[in-house]
Amino acid sequence: MSAETAASRNAGAPRQGKGWALLGSELSVLFRRLRTWAMLTALAAVPILIAVAVKLSSRPTTPGRGPLFLDRITQNGLFVAVTALVVCVPLFLPLTVGVVAGDTIAGEANLGTLRYLLLAPAGRIRLLLVKYAGAVAFCCAATATVTASGALAGVVLFPVGPVTLLSGDTISVGESAWRSLLIAAYITVSLLGLSAIGLLISTFTDVPVGAMAATIVFSVVSQVLDNLPQLEWLHPWLFSHHWLGFADLLRQPVSWTSFGDNAILQAGYIAVCGALAYAKFSNKDVLS
Amino acid sequence: MWWSVALARTKQRWLPALVIPFALAMAVLFGSVQAGATVSLPPRTADEILAMIARTEVRALSGTVQQTAELGLPEVPTAGPGIAPGAASALELLTGSHTARVYVDGPLKARLQIMDRMAERDVVLNGGDAWFYNSADNSATHLTAPAPSVADVRESLPAKPGPDAPSDMPVREIPTPESMASHFLAAIDDSTEVSVGESSSVAGRSAYRLSLHPRSTETLVDSIAIDVDSETGVPLGVEVRAKGQAEPAYSLAFTELDLSTPDAALFEFTPPPGATVTETAVPAKPVPTMPAPEDAPTLRHPVITGAGWDSVIALPAGSAPAELTSNPQLSQALQPVAGGRAVTTSLMSVLILDDGRVYAGMVPLERLQSAAAQ
Structure with missing residues (x-):
């Protein structure tokens, strides 16, 4: 008995290390991929395109038309990042996150490398966690890319000054940087539920393209349902319901309600999809 | 025998997939039940609660x-x-x-x-x-x-x-x-019956519920409930x-x-x-909400007929502001009736006659029409 516990304890230490090593290799594989960089570049191009288009157009933008704050970019470059995030949240960010999350397990299965990953005594739960952590890292990188590229494009092309909030109050440049970081964090949290759905779908198939497409379809369907007033009872349960709620961070004082609601909702999706993904993946016959 | 072991392991692995959603559903259910739970407070009469609000x-x-x-x-x-x-x-x-x-x-x-x-x-x-x-x-x-x-x-x-x-x-x-x-x-006057309802919880605070029931059967209003904070006497909600x-x-x-x-x-x-x-x-009293249609005060004194809940406010001819009918969003809400147009909501009705007379009240449209016919 004691020998057995000793043996398992001995096995524990290297397994612990193995998890971190696995995470390290997962991240390095993810961020060394050409596809990842292509997606991040495309995301970085969105705010640059917006900024250049506004700079080149001679027509003054009318307030209240186009995405949020589009009319204020010419007065204050710091709005480029916010406008770009508004544009990216419904489609571009879910698209890229869907590609990464859908690829997690199905991609390895398709390449035939899943078997070798499972040969190592790392365990399937750990592999699943590491794969999810990789998807989360991509969510962070994606929102950070849009925010940083937007801030850069705004600072280069437009004057920078105190920022007007939705409430009509103005805040200093330093505080606006802090609010931009908060918004990036909010959107990263918003994408966690979708990543968990992608991971779940990815355990069901060996065709990564199918898992990616299904994940993206889920995000579109959820947003369509969120716009149907007949399904109002369903709205608070849709993972995309709070996606545009980051506007609450641009009020004075900051309204934290939607941040909290969003975090709880996404945690629920992570728990349910994670449990289902674990059940499916631990019973999966890995043949390739 | 190996298959029963395998089956047991499979079951065991699906267990969290069942337990976690079930636990979350229970948590959501429990939370919604608790939010609607009644609170036990020392009993108060309606007059005591009214005094609390005033104080x-x-x-x-x-x-x-x-x-x-x-x-x-x-x-x-x-x-x-x-x-x-x-x-x-x-x-x-x-x-x-x-x-x-x-x-x-x-x-x-x-x-x-x-x-x-x-x-x-x-x-x-x-x-x-x-x-x-x-x-x-x-x-x-x-x-x-x-x-x-x-x-x-x-x-x-x-x-x-x-x-x-x-x-x-x-x-x-x-x-x-x-x-x-x-x-x-x-x-509140004789036309209203004031009673104390079941105490509730509003914004995380325990509250007394004051119910106002119109004694009249003519009005569209069924009841009004006012939740009053049990500690401070601040009204927390109106329904x-x-x-x-x-x-x-x-x-x-x-x-x-x-x-x-x-x-x-x-x-x-x-x-x-x-x-x-x-x-x-603003020359006189600031009225920040909607500009009231009282431009020419000499002609347009509103006449109130009836008392309490089923009273009808009548504005004489020429009272209807022109923008009422020209605003597309407002005209969408107006429905044509005999002799004019009307807005009927579940709580109040407004009748705008073609000659510019306006009748309004928390009563059904028929009552406004009979008041206009008099």
């Missing part, structure tokens, strides 16, 4: 209010292609659901923030200044009431002591459950039910409430750079 010492608060209106008016689209967020008219505030943050400090300072989707409408009141800001089109309107002169203050001293008398009007106009409740409570409608026709209640004094900087408003600012001086 309340709360002068400053910050909170979030939720307003829901199910009046049966056509819903004004607030989202969708081609519609700027928050640009809809005042009529839009009477349909659907709205969330707003309210900050009140004393009788002179208040701020209302209507939180639209990706936009915000603000009302800032500070003494004689009133600011309206709409983030959707980045426009600000500044209303200045003439500063109350010393004579004014002295004149009003015998009636209402304190400097709050001349300008405490605007703060009362901020739609909080408190101001709503005071409208209804001021109207108006219409006859023959399951959901409340109108409700306004705090979802969060903090009774500490809000930050003074909230009441200092300077229009942001780039905003279009309109300056308006």
Whole structure:
């Protein structure tokens, strides 16, 4: 008995290390991929395109038309990042996150490398966690890319000054940087539920393209349902319901309600999809 | 035997997939049951609760209010292609659901923030200044009431002591459950039956529920419930039910409430750079909500017939403002009836005759028509 516990304890230490090593290799594989960089570049191009288009157009933008704050970019470059995030949240960010999350397990299965990953005594739960952590890292990188590229494009092309909030109050440049970081964090949290759905779908198939497409379809369907007033009872349960709620961070004082609601909702999706993904993946016959 | 072991392991692995969603569902169910649970409070009579409201010492608060209106008016689209967020008219505030943050400090300072989707409408009141800001089109309107002169203050001293008398009007106009409740409570007379309902929990505070039932059968109003904080006597929520409608026709209640004094900087408003600012001086009493149609006061004295809940307000010919019929959103709500047009909601009806007479009341349309025929 004691020998057995000793043996398992001995096995524990290297397994612990193995998890971190696995995470390290997962991240390095993810961020060394050409596809990842292509997606991040495309995301970085969105705010640059917006900024250049506004700079080149001679027509003054009318307030209240186009995405949020589009009319204020010419007065204050710091709005480029916010406008770009508004544009990216419904489609571009879910698209890229869907590609990464859908690829997690199905991609390895398709390449035939899943078997070798499972040969190592790392365990399937750990592999699943590491794969999810990789998807989360991509969510962070994606929102950070849009925010940083937007801030850069705004600072280069437009004057920078105190920022007007939705409430009509103005805040200093330093505080606006802090609010931009908060918004990036909010959107990263918003994408966690979708990543968990992608991971779940990815355990069901060996065709990564199918898992990616299904994940993206889920995000579109959820947003369509969120716009149907007949399904109002369903709205608070849709993972995309709070996606545009980051506007609450641009009020004075900051309204934290939607941040909290969003975090709880996404945690629920992570728990349910994670449990289902674990059940499916631990019973999966890995043949390739 | 190996297959039974394998089956047992499979079952074991699916177990978390069943347990976790089940546990979450239970947590959600338990949470919603607890939110609707009744609170046990020492019993009070209706008169004691009315006295509590009158005695309340709360002068400053910050909170979030939720307003829901199910009046049966056509819903004004607030989202969708081609519609700027928050640009809809005042009529839009009477349909659907709205969330707003309210900050009140004393009788002179208040701020209302209507939180639209990706936009915000603000009302800032500070003494004689009133600011309206709409983030959707980045426009600000500044209303200045003439500063109350010393004579004014002295004149009003015998009636209402304190400097709050001349300008405490605007703060009362901020739609909080408190101001709503005071409208209804001021109207309590013999035509109303006041009773105490089951105590409830509003914004995390235990509250007594005061029920007002009209004795009249003519009115559209079924009942009005006012939730009163058991500690401070502040009205926390108002709910108006219409006859023959399951959901409340109108409700306004705090979802969060903090009774500490809000930050003074909230009441200092300077229009942001780039905003279009309109300056308006108000000669007499500032009325920040809708401009009342009382332009020519000599001709148009409203006549009130009936008493209590089923009273009908009649405005003589020429009272109907022209913009009522020219505004597309308003004309959408108007339906043609014999001799004019009418707005019927679940709580009140308005009849605009072709000769310009206007009849309104919390009664069915037929009663307005019979009043007009007299």
